[in-house]
Amino acid sequence: MPKSPDESTVSGGRGSCLQISLQSVASHIQASDGREIPFTRAVLTIRNVCDADVGDVVLHATLGQEGGTVQDVTHALARADAASIRPGDAVSWDVYDLFLPAHPGTASKVHMFGYRAVLNWLFELSAWASYRVSGSAGQVQTPVSRWTLRWSVPDPSTGAVALAIEEGKG
Helix, strand or coil, X not given: CCCCHHHCCCCCCCCCCEEEEEEEEEEEEECCCCCEEEEEEEEEEEEECCCCCEEEEEEEEEEEECCCCEEECHHXXXXXXXXXXXXXXXXXXXXXXXXXXXXXXXXXXXXXXXXXXXXXXXXXXXXXXEEEECCCCCEEECCCEEEEEEEECCCCCCCCEEEEXXXXXX
16 A cells, blocks of 8 residues: 555556445344344445545445445435545444435335345445545545445344445456
8 A cells, every 4th residue: 555645646546545445343223122133334434544644535435225226325425524534544434324324225114124124135335535635736536445235134043133245346
């Protein structure tokens, strides 16, 4: 990864100051009967891997649901974008809480059925960011990162919701 802003180039170049990743994170969610059940969340993170601040950071995202259309869900990030990210720092977003409600085909189902609405469906998430390296006038764009997500209940006796994340091809 680049360690100085001079090594950063526009998408398709040698590298990017921002590294985009998606991790599964253990959590809990409240079921309709009031129980707290184990629920694995998908957390999208952008991290500054350069030695300089990056500013004017804007994350872009699309979300597709199996059998449905791909929707631009960037609007869900309004006021959630980071103005700047210092070297080594990161900003994260919860996919379930932020992006799924922003997808018209998924939002109504999640509203009506809660977390059960996402079980056993494939979701395709794409994300990229544009930013400016401190001291530079030009905007830089990261490559597009893609993942496929599937929430499931592998053991119905526990009710715990697991998440499988598969990295996609650019």
